[in-house]
Amino acid sequence: MFGRRTGEGAIEAQPKPAAKKAAEPKSEKTKSTPPPKTGAPPKKQAAPKLETIAVADRSDDYYRTKSAVFNALIDTIDLSQLAQLDTEAAGDEIRDIINEIISIKNVQMSIAEQENLIQDIVNDVLGYGPLEPLLARDDIADIMVNGANRVFIEVSGKIQLTNVRFRDNAQLMNICQRIVSQVGRRVDEASPICDARLPDGSRVNVIAPPLAIDGPALTIRKFKKDKLTMGNLVDFGSISPEGARVLEIIGACRINTLISGGTGSGKTTLLNCMTGFIELDERVITCEDAAELQLQQPHVVRLETRPPNLEGQGEVTMRDLVKNCLRMRPERIIVGEVRGPEAFDLLQAMNTGHDGSMGTLHANSPREALQRIESMITMGGYNLPSKTIREMIVGSIDIIVQAARLRDGSRRITHITEVLGTEGETIITQDLFVYDMSGEDAAGKIIGRHKSTGIARPAFWDRARYYGRDQDLAEALDAAQG
Ligand SMILES: Nc1ncnc2c1ncn2[C@@H]1O[C@H](COP(=O)(O)OP(=O)(O)OP(=O)(O)O)[C@@H](O)[C@H]1O
Ligand SMILES: [Mg+2]
Numbered sequence: 001m002f003g004r005r006t007g008e009g010a011i012e013a014q015p016k017p018a019a020k021k022a023a024e025p026k027s028e029k030t031k032s033t034p035p036p037k038t039g040a041p042p043k044k045q046a047a048p049k050l051e052t053i054a055v056a057d058r059s060d061d062y063y064r065t066k067s068a069v070f071n072a073l074i075d076t077i078d079l080s081q082l083a084q085l086d087t088e089a090a091g092d093e094i095r096d097i098i099n100e101i102i103s104i105k106n107v108q109m110s111i112a113e114q115e116n117l118i119q120d121i122v123n124d125v126l127g128y129g130p131l132e133p134l135l136a137r138d139d140i141a142d143i144m145v146n147g148a149n150r151v152f153i154e155v156s157g158k159i160q161l162t163n164v165r166f167r168d169n170a171q172l173m174n175i176c177q178r179i180v181s182q183v184g185r186r187v188d189e190a191s192p193i194c195d196a197r198l199p200d201g202s203r204v205n206v207i208a209p210p211l212a213i214d215g216p217a218l219t220i221r222k223f224k225k226d227k228l229t230m231g232n233l234v235d236f237g238s239i240s241p242e243g244a245r246v247l248e249i250i251g252a253c254r255i256n257t258l259i260s261g262g263t264g265s266g267k268t269t270l271l272n273c274m275t276g277f278i279e280l281d282e283r284v285i286t287c288e289d290a291a292e293l294q295l296q297q298p299h300v301v302r303l304e305t306r307p308p309n310l311e312g313q314g315e316v317t318m319r320d321l322v323k324n325c326l327r328m329r330p331e332r333i334i335v336g337e338v339r340g341p342e343a344f345d346l347l348q349a350m351n352t353g354h355d356g357s358m359g360t361l362h363a364n365s366p367r368e369a370l371q372r373i374e375s376m377i378t379m380g381g382y383n384l385p386s387k388t389i390r391e392m393i394v395g396s397i398d399i400i401v402q403a404a405r406l407r408d409g410s411r412r413i414t415h416i417t418e419v420l421g422t423e424g425e426t427i428i429t430q431d432l433f434v435y436d437m438s439g440e441d442a443a444g445k446i447i448g449r450h451k452s453t454g455i456a457r458p459a460f461w462d463r464a465r466y467y468g469r470d471q472d473l474a475e476a477l478d479a480a481q482g
Helices: 002-011 018-023 028-032 060-076 087-105 111-126 129-136 169-181 230-235 241-252 267-275 318-325 342-351 366-379 386-396 461-466 470-479
Strands: 140-146 151-155 158-162 193-197 203-207 217-221 257-261 284-288 300-304 332-335 358-362 399-405 411-423 426-440 446-452
Touching: 060 087, 060 111, 087 111, 111 129, 129 140, 129 151, 129 169, 169 193, 169 203, 169 217, 230 241, 230 267, 241 267, 241 399, 241 411, 241 426, 241 446, 241 470, 257 267, 257 366, 267 358, 267 399, 284 318, 300 318, 318 332, 318 342, 332 342, 342 366, 342 386, 358 366, 366 386, 366 399, 366 411, 366 426, 386 411, 386 426, 461 470
Parallel strands: 257 358, 257 399, 284 300, 284 332, 332 358
Antiparallel strands: 140 151, 140 217, 151 158, 193 203, 203 217, 399 411, 411 426, 426 446
């Protein structure tokens, strides 16, 4: 033990001025001289191990070769000249040089390995490096990079650690930079937080050191080209066929709807499904932070907020968009996510003839969703008594659909709830549909079923009748009972 301590000291054998000792209480050396009294934890505690899943089948040998070839390439290539070529030509140039390096160095590898090597290096130089194989997979919902050595993905609702690695934090930062520069932004110590979007529509957030302590943290919500449909949700058991029919009627009969749920619970997906029931001739305006919705109707105007530029100017908020929407003669307004004072404007829109408007918000139950809306309005600086705010909420929102990601990773619609009115100062709601959990099977999958709560005539019955869907609604509710 003593031997090791002396050894450690020897590595950094620098003269220690006595006065500095007190000024640097955190220095390793000062700590090591007197034996620690408070029992400071040993430096390396066995961290709990997470199972790693292999994403790309690359061996350690492969990485060594790649590193050598990569370094040789950087020595050979003229990066400023490369920057003047378009991506395809630059890729070809890199290919040619790598092939040359491989033959000069007499590297032994199969044709398939060589192809992988070339592709990986081209990705490193021109693309998103180690992220590429993850971005190419459509089954991945989220990619979460916590510094160079920890890359997690979410597949089928489960978060898994992968064997994907960046060379170091500098490479990761470089790739973050490459991503955000495409939307004209920069991420560095001066502006360490940045939202961006990949060309394929995926949503990206970067938070860099010094705010992220262990290296840049990059989060990507993959854009699903083939959005899930209501039919898919039924197949997955996220909602029963009858529940889906009720949602369809809600969407078609222009009922003001809020979709509530936690992070990644499937709110946007559900909103996208619900917009599928909007008539083709309706004028719809969507407002989003990052355009994710894919409406199929011909008469849609898509709007997107804009963050401030590097000088802190030019920001366009969700509230600005929703307010502007009202001057665009919309029939329905769809707000991707309500998270601030725009709640007030959306409610006003719902209240003033834009029936069938929809939005999502972050809350864990329908009741919490109502409270959140109220606090968003209060925090927006509107000096209204809470009774007035609640009456406004009741007058605008008809239905809250609650989405949840359960502990087995599955996503379920857990409530379809009507907002009925106020009693005194309390908002009265009634559940039409609930997901009733009964336990879990041997594999840990949650078992349960969706059922109607026995309400035969929901408050929007007259509206359903007006749109000729009352029989349909009665049948769906009837079939879901029992
Ligand atoms: N019912 C479902 N079954 C399986 N996967 C789903 C379901 N709903 C959504 N997903 C998938 O889950 C991921 C997250 O969905 P989505 O973006 O709709 O969530 P969100 O609640 O809007 O998330 P955020 O809070 O980040 O905005 C997507 O990849 C989506 O395809
Ligand atoms: Mg969302």
